[in-house]
Amino acid sequence: MIKVWDGFIRGFHWLLVIGIAVLYVSAEEGWLDLHFVTGYLVLALMLTRLIWGVIGSDTAKLSSLIHSPKAALLAIRNSDQNVGHNPAGSYMVLLFFVLIVVQLLSGLMSTDDILVEGPLVAYVPSAWSEIASELHHENFEILLFAIALHLLAIITYRLKGKNLAKTLLTGKEHNIVQKPRMVPGKWAYLIFIILSVLIMSIWGVQPLNALIN
Template sequence: MTKIKVWDGFIRSFHWLLVIAMATLYFSAEEAMMELHFVAGFFTIALLATRLIWGFIGSKTAKLSALIHSPIKAFKSFTETDEKPGHGAAGSYMVIAFFGLLIVQLISGLMNSDSILIDGPLAEYVSSDTVDFAGWLHNINFDILFYAIVLHVVAIAIYSIKGKPLVKAMITGSKEQQSPTPAKSVTKAPWLAFAIFAVLLIVLMLTWGKEPLSYLFS
């Protein structure tokens, strides 16, 4: 058994920060804490945008091009084990679905309004019909996102029962592999990704975040 690093520090931080952000967004929406919802929303935009940029310039296992597999390979991946580091073929479809659902949720949120006190920062630039549509989409897309999360967690649990410790790899970054020769490194240092994230976060907070932040900290 040799240990190989599969997920760089940014991918792992992205994943667990996304989980925290999703919980915060759900909780804040339920409790009508819209300022917190907006700040968590802007945080998620910076996080996802960095992940997508990292999908071009990051580690081999972070590359968006590595997510493209034929549907046949995805079906086969349920029964055959693939020792290659990175997402399996079926998992890749799930990752693409998550990125799509998150983009729709974030963009619709920016145009959404609670019809009383607070409007998303793009709501003033679109017609009231578009704001209504964005509100409808934001609700319905969240339901789909919710079921995708449930499916994702169930799939990960099934893999764990079958003896594939995927969660450990998403926490530590490494997995054990049955290969006599040490594998070439597939990960990059995450610092550039963290720097991009910091810049995007600061820009978003300075443009759209000032009001909700000053409300939260007053």
């Protein structure tokens, strides 16, 4: 068995899934303090993933996600010889990153027009925050669609005999021809903790207090 996903990529994925679920439920229920606190933690998580995409393990690298459409089509037909995300999956991952960044940035500028506003609303023209609130709503629909596609792809691979979810849980895979270079995930967690503390101390104190009391 050879390690293909470092500890942070695995943690990032499952924390992201929990984060998005909490963000969805809290928005639906109108628990906006929880929505904000979770939003800030997911912001720190996503920023860490992008930094890890530059300094992290080979399979975390953003540069390893860039492939030609031809390579993606070939990968759909033949998925065996591959380390990390295959070229088709890479398009999905890049789409997720763009959708999540748009969701986070638009959230920071969103307002419910009554009581609650994101921390950047005060700094942008009101037309911007109107567009951002609309975008925050519409983009989430696209994100839901992408999640459905993602799950469909994983089920399809499972039916073809490839258990990707197990690989993402254990981080290990057999039949790997070339060993990827790994960087210990603990460094990424350190970056995540520093960014979380920084963002929470700037924007998170008030919603966190409201949540605790």
